[in-house]
Amino acid sequence: MGNIQAGIDYKMHPDVVPKPDHKSNWDPNYGFSSKREEKVMIATEEELHSAKISLQDRDYCAHKLLDYRKCYRENFPWIMNCGHEKHTYLNCEYDDSTNSEFICLIQLCLSS
Amino acid sequence: MALLKPDLLFSITRRSIGSSQVLGAYWNKDWKPGPYPRTEEERVAAAKKYGLMKEEYIPIPDDGDGAGDYPQFKPYSVQGRDPHYPWDFPEYRRNFNETMHENFNMYTEEKWNVEMKPRWPMRYMLAAFLTVMGGTYYLATIGKYSAFLPVMPKHLPAPGVTHYKYQQNQN
DSSP, X not given: OOHHHXXXXXXXXXXXXXXXXXXXXXXXXXXXXXXXXXXXXXXXHHHHHHTTOOGGGOSTTHHHHHHHHHHHHHHTTOGGGGHHHHHHHHHHHHHHHHHSTTTTHHHHHHHO | OOSOXXXXXXXXXXXXXXXXXXXXXXXXXXXXXXXXXXXXXXXXXXHHHTTOOTTTOOBOOOSSSOOTTOBOOOOOOSTTSOXXXXXXXXXXXXXXXXXXXXXXXXXXXXXXXXXXXXXXXXXXXXXXXXXXXXXXXXXXXXXXXXXXXXXOOOOOOOTTOOOEEEEEOOO
């Protein structure tokens, strides 16, 4: 999915192509006419800690994960009833991942 | 019962078991070595006890780490001995009544081979190791960003860090 193209781009233009494991150096509002919307963390640290959510899952969709875990625990073993919560959580994860930078440059091009 | 002739029985017992030190030991304390031999007579008696000749019997030095009158000799490994010889105990390549090294359990077949001759000299092997490992490290270093998924790291909330969506504010 563009792995080799990304590598070639990075080797050819290391000053503009960001490294995948580094933070972007660009101004987050660069190229936007107005300010971008900020992501809001809804679940609190205490909630996540008491629910024993693992560290890599404490992202901007963690409140939906909490809902899903709660439903799972209440409905077990009839976990089919939590399909809605699971779907909501996974959709949120997908949107969050496409909102991470670089992939969404495509979306930006399409929308403009 | 022709096999169990008295002289055959006698020769078997006399040669293998009857003349050995094994029958003199009954319990583990009987296997303990005696005290370090001081006089010539004690040395001769100890050599006879371990089935060695007087000239080749050298006790382990009594420097506080010794083992009484137990004989000291150059260690040999089980791996270094002839595998085709009909040993009495093929798993240890050892004959019955043969005096064992003090640390024999260090030199069994799956452990240390003191007589090992490396196929290549040590510095050749070190150079080969460093070449392969260094070459691999070099290749991994120059190829680190040669292909990667074009995605930035996942946004995880942290104090003092602001992450943005790709939607603009409507106001």
